[in-house]
Amino acid sequence: MSKLKQMTVFMYVVQLGSITKAAEKLDVSKSVVSQHLKQLESELAVTLLKRTTRKQILTTAGEHFYQQCCTMHELAEQAWQDAQQLQLTPQGLIKITAPHALMDHLVLPALHEVFHAYPDVQLELISHDGRSDLMQEGIDIAIRVGESKTSNLKQKRIGDFRDVLCGSVATINNHQADIAALEVDNIRYVANHWQEKSIHHSFSCKNSRGDKSGSNRNGSPRFELNFKTHHKANTLPTCLSMLEQGFGVGIIPDFIFAKHKHTLAELLPDHQLNKVNVYALHSYQAAVPIGVTMAIKAIAKRLG
Template sequence: MNYRLRLMSMFVQVVECGSISKAAEKLKLSKSVVSTALKQLEKELEVCLLKRTTRKQTLTPAGERFYLQCAQMAKQAEMAWLEASEFKQVPAGDLTVTAPHALMQSIVLPALTEVFAQHSQVSLNFISDDKHVDIIQQNIDLAVRVNESKSSNLKQRRVGQFQDRLCQSSKLVGSPESSPYIAQHWQADAVVHSFRKNETVHDIEFVIKHRANNVYNVLSMIELGLGVGVIPEFLLDSTELVYPVESAVPLPINSVYVLHPYQAHAPIAINIATQAIEAKMAQVTSN
């Protein structure tokens, strides 16, 4: 099929350029290559397309009809090429983005709604989920995740970092070390935190008392004094009631990555979104 399309495209150039030599010059091919292609086309069609003399060429009736259809095909191909090329320069189409609840609400959604307000041809679709959805199966364009992915089928880039803190509320009754534990659904049934007392560090294993399916529900429960739980440090500016447990040893740094399934040339919307998320991440976590 590709071979036939190539012959048809060369035939269009011969007709429009007015001669084999001019067509060969435009296509940057030798005259013999174009001449051979034209002969092969007529041989396969079993019809004469052009009457050629040393001075001029004219289309046969069959050649004229064939040219009109080939020219239309060439025009459609050129339009398809140009339209696809525009995606490198102008973002357009649907952009489906998934992220954990905390990152979506505080970073991803505000960053992308702001940057794509300037690009009306982009339609945003946000999916908040603390679970790792299947990017390929769910037709996700961009995923924001905590920690690096092990998948070799996805392109990923580190865009920032944040730290979780064990938190309590001013309404909490009793010591944080002996308080009920509020966990998100992804956390294990038993959670260990380290505490510093004087010059020594000791570990305490908490048994989970309450659970919630996202960090904002955990934050609300901590605010009400129901117990202690882990909250990203960048969310603490949104509440005056919740603060880090002073004696708790800081938790490890979490790296944040953006992932996408485009292997060769990612749409420009992906690059714009990645840069916007990275900038917003730096802004939020530096406060």
């Protein structure tokens, strides 16, 4: 580090023409500048400047060394500018992971909206319902459903959604009597791969203001239903397709259900499941790259 400082001091002495002006530029005393020059020439064992009280002249070695000092300084300045530019304009690789249910219908549209005007941004997207190691896999952002365990990662709640218990219009119509009696044993359940064999759903009335009393949907705002998994799909698109084709009922996020209302219907249109919180995680401890910040804000906006 001292060598770089000495080279910078030498460059300014040559550029400005005197030790006094170099000291003013660097906001140090003349004695400090003189000491740096003396130490530089001593360590190099080369005379760089011939100085008198009125002028200074570069030696041949000094001229060559001065040009290299200028090159070093230009590279350093460019490095600073490039690093700062990354905080002004998004560019480079941004690696993002999100659950299958959120990637295609939420994350992708948000990223396209925010980055389509920035051709220097490169996206690497990973649809994954597990919990990736952000540091080991070089992931910039992880979008996760539900809060993660405490770690050294930065975690921020960016919104929420509700799952909708639904099935094809024909399926719902065929089970009207079962639905009215809340007898669901005859209704086949199509589970996502992350759901267990036994499915438990807790509902609240859409018009309820928080009263948690009661156990049925006639006059009480909350009640519960239990299902047994009959079919299972390892991806959300497959689960969605099975629901549309009448294999049974299952849950899909509300923002996906809204796009399929012509083929799907809610099992209990007057009731709703609990909200599911969505979080954005990253491992940046200091200044967060602007591309990462922009991506998180865009996804949060989409959730909103």
